[in-house]
Amino acid sequence: MIGDRSVTVFYDEVMLGHNPEVDLPFMPSRVEKRVRSILKGLKFKWSYPEHPGRISAIREYLEENPVAGVQFRSGAPAATYEQLARVHTTSYLDHIFSLAGKRAWLDKDTTAVSPESINAATAAAGNAIAAVESVVKGECGSAFAIVRPPGHHAEPVRARGFCLLNNVAIAAAHAQARLGCSQILIVDWDAHHGNGTQDIFWADPDVLFFDTHCAAPFYPGSGHIEEIGDGMGEGYTINVPLPETAGDVAFEKVFREILVPAADYFKPDLVLVSAGFDPHRNDMALNLTYDGFRAITRIVQEIADKHCEGRLALVLEGGYNLTSLSRGVHAVLETLAGGEVPEIREMGVKEAEEAAEFHRSAFSDNEE
Numbered sequence: 001m002i003g004d005r006s007v008t009v010f011y012d013e014v015m016l017g018h019n020p021e022v023d024l025p026f027m028p029s030r031v032e033k034r035v036r037s038i039l040k041g042l043k044f045k046w047s048y049p050e051h052p053g054r055i056s057a058i059r060e061y062l063e064e065n066p067v068a069g070v071q072f073r074s075g076a077p078a079a080t081y082e083q084l085a086r087v088h089t090t091s092y093l094d095h096i097f098s099l100a101g102k103r104a105w106l107d108k109d110t111t112a113v114s115p116e117s118i119n120a121a122t123a124a125a126g127n128a129i130a131a132v133e134s135v136v137k138g139e140c141g142s143a144f145a146i147v148r149p150p151g152h153h154a155e156p157v158r159a160r161g162f163c164l165l166n167n168v169a170i171a172a173a174h175a176q177a178r179l180g181c182s183q184i185l186i187v188d189w190d191a192h193h194g195n196g197t198q199d200i201f202w203a204d205p206d207v208l209f210f211d212t213h214c215a216a217p218f219y220p221g222s223g224h225i226e227e228i229g230d231g232m233g234e235g236y237t238i239n240v241p242l243p244e245t246a247g248d249v250a251f252e253k254v255f256r257e258i259l260v261p262a263a264d265y266f267k268p269d270l271v272l273v274s275a276g277f278d279p280h281r282n283d284m285a286l287n288l289t290y291d292g293f294r295a296i297t298r299i300v301q302e303i304a305d306k307h308c309e310g311r312l313a314l315v316l317e318g319g320y321n322l323t324s325l326s327r328g329v330h331a332v333l334e335t336l337a338g339g340e341v342p343e344i345r346e347m348g349v350k351e352a353e354e355a356a357e358f359h360r361s362a363f364s365d366n367e368e
Helices: 013-017 030-040 053-064 090-097 117-136 167-178 195-200 248-266 290-308 322-336 349-363
Strands: 007-010 070-073 142-145 184-188 207-214 237-242 270-275 312-316
Touching: 007 117, 007 322, 013 053, 013 117, 053 322, 090 117, 117 142, 117 167, 117 270, 117 312, 142 322, 167 184, 167 195, 167 270, 167 312, 184 248, 195 207, 207 248, 237 248, 248 290, 270 290, 290 312, 290 322, 312 322
Parallel strands: 007 070, 007 142, 142 312, 184 207, 184 270, 207 237, 270 312
Antiparallel strands: none
């Protein structure tokens, strides 16, 4: 029943300050020229997709439709340089911090910063850390950090895919270094492959990285099934590339038949989720419904219950349709709080059966 379990949502308005407005002047550079050329070639007006309205829409929807058992927390400290340097090189951090107060394009894939972006990014990483600390210390049953800019594309040495700092990786590394967690499972269900997280933990046998995503050439083009880690980390990266039409049934099958046995073998003492909502059928790819999100949330929750006393923290990644983003987060929070998960069926079958039942009497002589 919804409300049977406690969930803490971490949110901070500082993160609204990240707002690259493409019509304003940016620092001159070769990347700036490249991006301007790309944008000029478009036949429509392009705006930065990863905008402040994403998390404010989630907050507004949750306030209008509160979930029993869910509480909000804000004011988490920003991530420190030391915490960030566990997953990013100091040269990259020095460069990104030098851009505070400036507007700059960072990558030809249109990743950019605005004057308040660095404050927003360190706040996002800090809230991810706070979410992990809250579940490890037993302050709540599970936690969800509603953060931006997102993080799973950010690599040790560069920003990519609207991501500046790798929030979930920073939180995982903090749990390893300061919270006594030795076996961490990271599940990434965003529509895009979490290339940055994979890169950071590529050779780490203490982090099991499991990623479902739309198959290449969908951005960023990585995450092939053969990418399984290397060195001591070989076998601790699991990629499941899926067709863009995959849907709920395929996701449930993948989570139950691949993730669950992998987790049983690995036995995590902390479970983290890079929770993107662009797999929703009204967003980028993968055709999930809200019930699909409920189903995979429950599977991950059951893994945490079985192996690590329910220690589960989610960190927001993508999701660009504001309706499916906010309602998707709401569905996940209801599930975390103890809500029921309906049976997952092939899309359209339930509606077909309801229609058949409705019309059946018109073709029968039996009176009811």
